[in-house]
Amino acid sequence: MDELANNLINALFRDLLDITLDLVYLMIALLILIILAFKMKYFLKNLVFRKK
Secondary structure, three states: OHHHHHHHHHHHHHHHHHHHHHHHHHHHHHHHHHHHHHHHHHHHHHHHHHHO
């Protein structure tokens, strides 16, 4: 019975770890996208101002 409980707990922790890692990767990807979007916005603004 103890072994079964340990296996269940280990599986649960592994799943939680996987989910957490996935969330972390998603957050990092979102941050990178947001930063790139801001850089593009700034770059485009500069281009527009240069033309005038």
